[in-house]
Each structure stands twice: as structure tokens, then as C-alpha cells.
Amino acid sequence: MSAPLLHLEKVTMQFGGLKAVCDFELAIRPGELVGLIGPNGAGKTTVFNVITGVYTPTRGRVMLDGAQVSGLKANRIACRGVTRTFQNIRLFPRLTCLDNVAVAAHQHRKAGLASALFGTNAFQRDEALLRAQSLEMLQVLGLGDYADAMATELAYGQQRRLEIARALAGRPKLLLLDEPAAGLNPQESEELMRLITEIRRRFSLTILLIEHDMKVVMGICERIAVLDYGLMIAEGSPSEIRSNPKVIEAYLGEDTAHA
Amino acid sequence: MKRFLAPAITLVALLALNQSLPRFLNPYYFQVLILVGINITLAVSLNLVNGFTGQFSIGHAGFMAAGAYGSAMFTMTFGQKIAAAMIAAHLPPVVAQGAMLLASLLLGGGLAAIFGYLVGLPSLRLRGDYLAIVTLGFGEIIRVIILNVDAVGGARGLPGIPQWANFFWVFLVAAIVIGLAVNLANSTHGRALFAIRDDEIAAEALGVDTTAYKVTAFVLGSFFAGVAGGLFAHYLSYLNPSTFTFLKSIEVIAMVVLGGMGSITGSVLAAIVLTLLPEALRAVKDYRMVLYALMLIILMITRPQGLMGTRELSWALFGGRRRGGSK
Amino acid sequence: MSTFLQQLVNGVTWGSVYALIALGYTMVYGILRLINFAHGDIYMLGAFIGLYASRWFNAAKDPSPVKALLVLLTSMLLSALIGMIIERLAYKPVRKSPRLSALITAIGVSLLLENGGALVFGEDQKFFPQLIPQKTIALMAGVSISNQQLIVLVVSIVLMFGLRMFVLHTRTGKAMQAVSHSHMAASLMGISVDRIITFTFMIGSSLAAAAGVLVALQSPKIEPYMGIMPGLKAFVAAVLGGIGNIPGAVVGGLVMGIAEVMVTGYLSPTYRDAIAFVLLIVILLVRPAGIFGKAVTEKV
Numbered sequence: 001m002s003a004p005l006l007h008l009e010k011v012t013m014q015f016g017g018l019k020a021v022c023d024f025e026l027a028i029r030p031g032e033l034v035g036l037i038g039p040n041g042a043g044k045t046t047v048f049n050v051i052t053g054v055y056t057p058t059r060g061r062v063m064l065d066g067a068q069v070s071g072l073k074a075n076r077i078a079c080r081g082v083t084r085t086f087q088n089i090r091l092f093p094r095l096t097c098l099d100n101v102a103v104a105a106h107q108h109r110k111a112g113l114a115s116a117l118f119g120t121n122a123f124q125r126d127e128a129l130l131r132a133q134s135l136e137m138l139q140v141l142g143l144g145d146y147a148d149a150m151a152t153e154l155a156y157g158q159q160r161r162l163e164i165a166r167a168l169a170g171r172p173k174l175l176l177l178d179e180p181a182a183g184l185n186p187q188e189s190e191e192l193m194r195l196i197t198e199i200r201r202r203f204s205l206t207i208l209l210i211e212h213d214m215k216v217v218m219g220i221c222e223r224i225a226v227l228d229y230g231l232m233i234a235e236g237s238p239s240e241i242r243s244n245p246k247v248i249e250a251y252l253g254e255d256t257a258h259a
Numbered sequence: 260m261k262r263f264l265a266p267a268i269t270l271v272a273l274l275a276l277n278q279s280l281p282r283f284l285n286p287y288y289f290q291v292l293i294l295v296g297i298n299i300t301l302a303v304s305l306n307l308v309n310g311f312t313g314q315f316s317i318g319h320a321g322f323m324a325a326g327a328y329g330s331a332m333f334t335m336t337f338g339q340k341i342a343a344a345m346i347a348a349h350l351p352p353v354v355a356q357g358a359m360l361l362a363s364l365l366l367g368g369g370l371a372a373i374f375g376y377l378v379g380l381p382s383l384r385l386r387g388d389y390l391a392i393v394t395l396g397f398g399e400i401i402r403v404i405i406l407n408v409d410a411v412g413g414a415r416g417l418p419g420i421p422q423w424a425n426f427f428w429v430f431l432v433a434a435i436v437i438g439l440a441v442n443l444a445n446s447t448h449g450r451a452l453f454a455i456r457d458d459e460i461a462a463e464a465l466g467v468d469t470t471a472y473k474v475t476a477f478v479l480g481s482f483f484a485g486v487a488g489g490l491f492a493h494y495l496s497y498l499n500p501s502t503f504t505f506l507k508s509i510e511v512i513a514m515v516v517l518g519g520m521g522s523i524t525g526s527v528l529a530a531i532v533l534t535l536l537p538e539a540l541r542a543v544k545d546y547r548m549v550l551y552a553l554m555l556i557i558l559m560i561t562r563p564q565g566l567m568g569t570r571e572l573s574w575a576l577f578g579g580r581r582r583g584g585s586k
Numbered sequence: 587m588s589t590f591l592q593q594l595v596n597g598v599t600w601g602s603v604y605a606l607i608a609l610g611y612t613m614v615y616g617i618l619r620l621i622n623f624a625h626g627d628i629y630m631l632g633a634f635i636g637l638y639a640s641r642w643f644n645a646a647k648d649p650s651p652v653k654a655l656l657v658l659l660t661s662m663l664l665s666a667l668i669g670m671i672i673e674r675l676a677y678k679p680v681r682k683s684p685r686l687s688a689l690i691t692a693i694g695v696s697l698l699l700e701n702g703g704a705l706v707f708g709e710d711q712k713f714f715p716q717l718i719p720q721k722t723i724a725l726m727a728g729v730s731i732s733n734q735q736l737i738v739l740v741v742s743i744v745l746m747f748g749l750r751m752f753v754l755h756t757r758t759g760k761a762m763q764a765v766s767h768s769h770m771a772a773s774l775m776g777i778s779v780d781r782i783i784t785f786t787f788m789i790g791s792s793l794a795a796a797a798g799v800l801v802a803l804q805s806p807k808i809e810p811y812m813g814i815m816p817g818l819k820a821f822v823a824a825v826l827g828g829i830g831n832i833p834g835a836v837v838g839g840l841v842m843g844i845a846e847v848m849v850t851g852y853l854s855p856t857y858r859d860a861i862a863f864v865l866l867i868v869i870l871l872v873r874p875a876g877i878f879g880k881a882v883t884e885k886v
Contacts, residue, residue: 052464078466086464092457094521094569095450102447103454107466109447113475116446117439123446130447170465309686381867384874387685388621392825393870395818396863403860505818509693516690548701555694556676563683 011060035221081173296429304483313456320507321398326485330367371485379477416499424493519565588728601843602742607820610790616830626817627699632795646715669791703810828879
């Protein structure tokens, strides 16, 4: 068994009196596709925020490739190869789709600020390369025709894909997807599942994904962790999770019928 | 080679206009033209902070004052003497004075940039209105300090600054600022600034060093505000602290907002309109400021996104690339 | 020591004026997230309306406390009306616009009131009549308070206390609190957000007008640009206390008034205008949300 790419070591995140996440332990090996599920308010997005450095955990630490990343600023963690999408889509509304993606490619630039200001040749080459790469990424996500459209002009499902394209442009090792299927119709969800499988293979990604759509989670995840009230209540393969009484209890009243 | 064509043409055109304009433009119109040039520099430089990066700076007059007084003091203590020595060594006065003006502008801009750095630091912790009020406070503090320092004339003002700046210098600086802003807007760094403006958290999650960029925007913006101040000082040859009040900052913000946040052509256009407007309204003297205020309100109600929104007048006209387009 | 106490008395009096203006700032900000830059000019208008009202009541030749009270109330009432008109005509249309556009609108309104004031009232200073002849009341050796200062203090305290009661214990006051939390939620609860916003402007404007009249009582020279600096500083006071927070505005105003009087007394009057902003920057760096403010973190 290889060493974990991401290792959350007894992570606790506390806001005032509220423990949003408590002693959360999770290890993800390179290449794995892991699902993080749980009822609303269970602390799933908080886990993402801790991994990506939006929050510094109250206790415990986050290890990436064996090095501690908790405590680093969010942009440093992104540069170490962790990018994400957001539950409530956070595109840059006043930028074109291509520019949205190019922002993420930003960290791989070579030319400095001065050469950009004076428009040197080195800078022009760098810029052309960035644009080409960003366009390619749009094409991978089937958005090649929308390069010059403003991000807000896209349909909802396309905006979700644009967010994934943008996250991929950062060339991550670990991709975090926060409810990528939310608001998609069944057909779009099907496409999304294919897409996730494809980008995972193509960019040899490790993926951690939060999702409420059980069909998606059970369909593509190899391993699933279940959070409830900030505590991990179960971890295992989709079939194990499906039959776990604790999970069923946590979801009681929610649509476990799909699972 | 093509890259040097536009700058070369600009340079020649500026020199030609510098020689010819004063001959057939009456001094009043000429001075208004100079003010237009200075205001373009101010508006575009503030646009880097407010429009590009989405920071809320309303103390631009403070940076302008720092640059104006800094450059004027340099010229009056050293610049004039060095220029005189250079002329004595048979250098043409235009060259000697030009070189010293350039030095004073760089120093004035540098001083303003240092202040910009100091004011930019709180922007890391403060957002929106809080930052606005800190920049406002900073502008006021600068003015009060100037009022209280006798060496720079205090409330009486600072007379006797050599009139070295002219049409050429004022519009050269304006052209440089515009050129740099355009290059920035079309670069990965510009995109990083826009990303911060649109969604700071998302930008950071994608690896944009928001801290460094915000401070950089402040430093660049205040540097050019300082240079504009230096030009102002060396054109009017007299400085008074009452020029650099909150009202001056407001004028510049009005230009940026009216032009459209982040739009460079918008800023240039608005700087021209808002400099000419009060002058045009001189005919109705007493009602001048009332009308100015009314127009400001009506414009904001009818076009809150400004004249240009975030768009640009087509760069194709200037042989450049469309912003944000893939070519 | 007695000099210090005397300065303290002067500072508290001056600070209570700032507090009155700051209340309007803080209430409008709490509800609209708008820095109403024109608020300082309402303070100026309040003083001028007071001037015309006292001529109307013939209060200059025949001063009496009743007339002074009438002048104060007239000014507060008319200013409330002006506040309402400004909100309806200028601010309502930009409510959903970008924040900076709304701010520029507020600045436009401010310029309009100042220059319109200069046009209507004239640019030169006007003298506010002595509605209440000055008397000095000795508090202890070397420390005194004038009856005018006392009136400023008492009226300020009454108004602030009244506002607090109003906000905490009336339906409209509670509706104001609700709107400041969320326009959407408030309107879903059946609160007319438009009406509450207008009402907030009216209350804020009348408090600023009261401040204008109270200041004119003590220092009778009034002119159309008199609102700019006190307006800015009152806003700073509101930020000091934690903007959107009513007790915070009062404390911020007092701190500001005391600090200014102390700087004038012990350092130099020319630094008076700077201390407000130095104080502001220090507070914001140490405690960005202000003395009473709660830090707000954005939900991701």
C-alpha cells in the first residue's frame, strides 16, 4: 500500500462553541476517488475548507505528500497541488470563460510583473502558452466554443463544468469537488460521472468529492466516508456504506432509496 | 520592431504638439488641457486599485500630495542646482531640466509608493468600507502634516517651484500609464487582479497570492498618483495643501466610477469629461458645482456601471488585442 | 488636574454632538451598507433651518427656552423630511447598484447640499441667534460648564436614550433591527423594507439636525460647508464604535470628542483634524470590527 497523498490527522475545527468537525481522520492514496457524504450541516464543506486552507484547523493537521500544509495560506496550498470547486459556484463573473481558466494557470507563469507591464517578448510567449493551455482545458470540458463568453452567460450545468476546468488548470494532484452534480438533471449527472472518470484518468488525478446525489457517489467512488454532526460515522466501499445501519440512520428521512 | 512603432509615433506626436499647441491655443485652454493630462494619469492609476483589484481607496489625493511635495522639495533643494551645473557644463537647458524633472518625478512617485505600501498593508485585513475609510483618513493625515510643516510652506503653500513640466511631459506620463495599464490588463497578472476583484476567496483557492497583488496594486497606483502630483507641482509652480483635500480624491473616484470600474478607456474618457465639465460650466458660475453634483447623481442612477462598464473601446482601433478575447 | 477635568467636560460635550451625528451614520449603514456622505450636510441644514426658524419665531430678539425647543423641533422635523426626500429620489434608485456607485451618489448628494446651500444661504458665515444667553456654572475649583454645554449634554442624552427605547421596544424599531439583519428575511416576515429604510433616514436626519442646532447654540457661526469635517469625523466615530452598532456610535463619538479636545489642549489645535484619523487607523488595525463590532467572516 502506497503512502497517502492526503492525510487528515485528527482534524478538529471549532467555531466558538460549535465543533463543525471533530477528530476527523482520513487518508487518501494517490489515484483514489473518494466520496465524502453526510446529511446537510454535517461538516463536509468545512473539511474542504480546512484542506484548502480557508480555515486553519483548531486541532490536528493536514498532511500533503508527507508535508504539513495546515496553517499555510490558501494560495500556497493551491500551489502545492490542491484545487477545488465550490458548492455555490464561485466563478469570476466579469471575466470570460477563457480568462476564468487562465487565472488558475497563473501559478505556472514564468514572466514577472515588470515584463508584463512592458510587454516584453518573453512575456508575450508566456502569455500565448497560457492561453493555449487554458483553451485546451476548456475543450476537454466541452466548453471550447465558449472561450470568449462571459462566465455568467453560461447555463448552470456549464458553469459547474467551467469551475472544474478552472480547478484543473491549476494542474492539481488532488482535486476537491464540492457537490458537482448539485442542480443537474439526471442526464447531466450521467455526463458528469463520465467526465470525472475521464479527467481522472487523463490527468492521473486523486479526487475527493462531496455529493448528495447517491447515484453519482455510489457510481464512481471507490471509497466513501460518512460524516454526521462533524464525526466520521462510517468509512468503506459503496456496498459497505449502503448496508451500514449507522449511515441509514443518519440519513433517515432522506432519500436513501436511491442508494 | 513593431513593438517600438507605437511608442515612437507617440513620442514624435507629443514633441510636435508640445511645440505647436501653445502657439494657437490660448493659455487658459492650454492649462485645461494640461489638467486633463494630469487627471488621466490620476484616474488610470486609481483604476488599478479600485477598478482592477476591487479595493476601495478614496484617498488618492493624499498620494498625489506626497508626490507633489516630495518632487517639489527635491527640485528646490537639489534639482535646480544640479540643472544649473549641467547648463553651466554646456548641456542644453531642455535636457538638463528634463533630466532633473524626471528625477524629481521618480522620487515623488517613489515617496507616494512608500505611502501606498503602508496604506496597502491594512487592505490585507480590512475590506470594503473599512479600507475606504482608512485611505480617506490617510489622505487627511498627509494633508494635516503638510499644513504643520513649515519647511514646505504649511498653510501658506509652497511657491517658487520651477515650471519644468509641459505638455510633452504631462502627456508622456499619461501615455505611459495607459500603456502599462493596457499591458497589465492583458496579462496573467491583470487577470489575477480581476479575479481578486470578482471573488477573492476563489482567487486564493486557485493559487493567486492575493496579499502580494493587493499591495502591488496599491504601490503601482500610488506611484503614478505621486508622479501626477509632481507634474502638477512643476506645471503650476505653486502648491497649496487645500488642493489635496478629500474633494480632490472624490473627483478622481468619480472619474473611475463614471468611466466604468476596470475600463481603461472609460477612465480616460471620464477624466476628460469630468475635467472639461466644470470648466464648461464656468459660464453659469454660481450654479456650476450644483449642476456638477446633479449630473453625478443622475449619471449614477441611470448608468451605475459607468459609461463603459468593464469593457473597453475596441482596442482594434489602436492595433491591439481585445481584452479577454482569445485573439 | 482641574485643566484636565475641564477639558474632559468640553470633550464630553463635543463628543455627544459627534455621537448624535454618528448615530445616523451607523443606522443607515446598518440597514443599507451605505456610507451616507451627505449626512454631515444634513447637520449643516439642521443649523440653517434652525436659523430661519428662530427668525420666524422671532427668537433672536425675545429669547426663551420654549422658543429654543420649538426651533430645535422644527429643524428636526424639516430635516427628517429632507432626509426622506433624499432617500426616495437619490438612494432608492441605486440600492441594487454596485456599492461604489451608491457611494458616489451619496457624495453627489453631499456636493449638491453644500453647493446648493451656498447658493441659497450664501457662502459667507451667518450668525445663529443667542437663543439661550450664556451662563457659566462652576462645578468645582477650576472646572466649569456653561448652561449651553449642559443643554447640549441633556438634549443629546435624552435623544440617545429615546432612540434606544424606540429601537428596542417598538414594532418599527424591531422591524429596523430585522431589516439590518436581512432585507430578504424581513420582507418575508411582512415588513415593508422600503418604509423602514425611509424611516431610518428620517430618524438619522433629525438627529443630525438636532446636532446642528445644538452646535450653533454654542458656536453661532454657521456656513454651508460646516458639515464636511464633523460629518467625516462622525463617520469615523461610528466606525470606531463598530459600525451598525448604536451604543458603539455613542461611545465612538465620545472617544472622538474627548480625543480632539485633549489634542487641541495639550498638543496643538492644528493637529486636531488628524487625531480622528490616527485613532481610526490604530483601532482598525488592532480591532478591525470596531470597539463593539462583531467580526464577520464570509461563508465559503
